Amino acid sequence: xxxxxxxxxxxxxxxxxxxxxxxxxxxxxxxxxxxxxxxxxxxxxxxxxxxxxxxxxxxxxxxxxxxx
Numbered sequence: 639x640x641x642x643x644x645x646x647x648x649x650x651x652x653x654x655x656x657x658x659x660x661x662x663x664x665x666x667x668x669x670x671x672x673x674x675x676x677x678x679x680x681x682x683x684x685x686x687x688x689x690x691x692x693x694x695x696x697x698x699x700x701x702x703x704x705x706x
Contacts, residue, residue, distance in 0.1 A: 649679075649686040658692065 652666040655675075659666070670678040670685040677688040 649688045650692065652685045652687070655687055655692060 652663050652670065656663045656666045666675075666687075667685055669675050670680075670687065675687055675691055677691045678685055680686075
């Protein structure tokens, strides 16, 4: 099979994850940059998150709700 130079990305965008988790896109991008989302990678200026890493990762807001 010839190399076409195209990359197939198997994952979801930060916008999709933000909507699912109920947080902003910026929060998800910061989590990606800090390494809190396993397997997240950057392609150009966009972050992509593997579907296997989409399980709910607790945020500070979640921890605050649990303690009150």
